Amino acid sequence: MEKKRIFIVEDDPIIASDLEGILIDLGYEVCGMSHQPFEAKKKIEQLIPDLLLLDINLNSEIDGIDLATLIKNLNIGIIFISAFTDKKTVDRVKEIQPLGYIIKPFNEKEIAITIELVFNNVQKTENNNKQEVETGFVFVKTKNNLSIKISFEDILVVEAYDNYSFIHTVQEKLIVSYTLKDLEQRIQSPFLVRVHRTYIVNIKKVEAIHLNALIIGKHEIPIGKSYRDEVIKYFPTL
Numbered sequence: 001m002e003k004k005r006i007f008i009v010e011d012d013p014i015i016a017s018d019l020e021g022i023l024i025d026l027g028y029e030v031c032g033m034s035h036q037p038f039e040a041k042k043k044i045e046q047l048i049p050d051l052l053l054l055d056i057n058l059n060s061e062i063d064g065i066d067l068a069t070l071i072k073n074l075n076i077g078i079i080f081i082s083a084f085t086d087k088k089t090v091d092r093v094k095e096i097q098p099l100g101y102i103i104k105p106f107n108e109k110e111i112a113i114t115i116e117l118v119f120n121n122v123q124k125t126e127n128n129n130k131q132e133v134e135t136g137f138v139f140v141k142t143k144n145n146l147s148i149k150i151s152f153e154d155i156l157v158v159e160a161y162d163n164y165s166f167i168h169t170v171q172e173k174l175i176v177s178y179t180l181k182d183l184e185q186r187i188q189s190p191f192l193v194r195v196h197r198t199y200i201v202n203i204k205k206v207e208a209i210h211l212n213a214l215i216i217g218k219h220e221i222p223i224g225k226s227y228r229d230e231v232i233k234y235f236p237t238l
Contacts, residue, residue: 002230004119005031007049009040009067010081011058015104019053019081022108026115029226036060037067044071048181048197051099051118056082056089065089068096073163075181077122079114081106138187140167140174150174152189156205156216160198168219195231196224203234 006028010016013035020030031049034040037060044052056064068078079100080093093101099118102110139147150169157168160180167174167183178186184194191204199221201214208215212223214231223231 002226003027003029004051005029005047005049005226006051006053006115007031007040007044007047008033008053009035009037009058009064010053010055011035011060012055015055019111022111023053023115025108026112028115037062037064037070041067041070044076045074048074049076051115052076052078054078054080056080056084056093065092065096068098072096073179075179077118079118136189140176142174152187152192152202153204155187155192155202157202157219157221158183158187158192158200193231193234195227196222206235209235209237 006023008016008019008023008030010019010033016033016035020033023030031047032043034043035058037058052068054064054068058064058067062070064080064082068080078096078098079102080096080098081102081104082089083104084090085103099121100114102114136153137149137151140150141147150167154169154171155167156170157166158180159166159168161175163177163179165176165178165180165183167176176183180194180198180200184200187200191202192200193203194200195214201216201221205216206214207217210220212228214221214223
């Protein structure tokens, strides 16, 4: 099973190092760390981790809650880590609707239980969403507010584009106002598979494999390094 990828935002290097060690020991992948909120924002937008461990006090012009607001469109789960328990801070945190709140000083057991519960709840939500949308089609709004029916079978590639996504079908290319992570939950099908942080492909439409890329018509889709082991299982090769 692919390791869950976690990004740490913490201004204290000792605490950041402790968190990194704990997460690695628990079997998670620490895909990045930062102590500066604006640097963290850029890295998070590039990496799209599964979860953020986010300190509130970052000794900067903005704090962790402000950073969470700036990246809310990415729909990444957040666990705040802080020594603050005052009502003003808690009220601000409630607006963000984080998946958890760990109070400093913390220990490894608290980190382990909180993250395990978070991922367990996320998986249950995804499973429920999957049951709700197993229709085999979706309606997509076009520029003139017409909603057209798209069969999952007709989808070739779904491509991330900033805070939007392109859906490439047999007939056309459509842009939708959802991130790739959103679409991964909304368009559930056993043959629509995430193969890269910016691509989902219809594995039934793959015509060839060239080095680390899948060929679908005129599309050459790279296979992400962290996805390769799972993706290659769909294509038995002699």
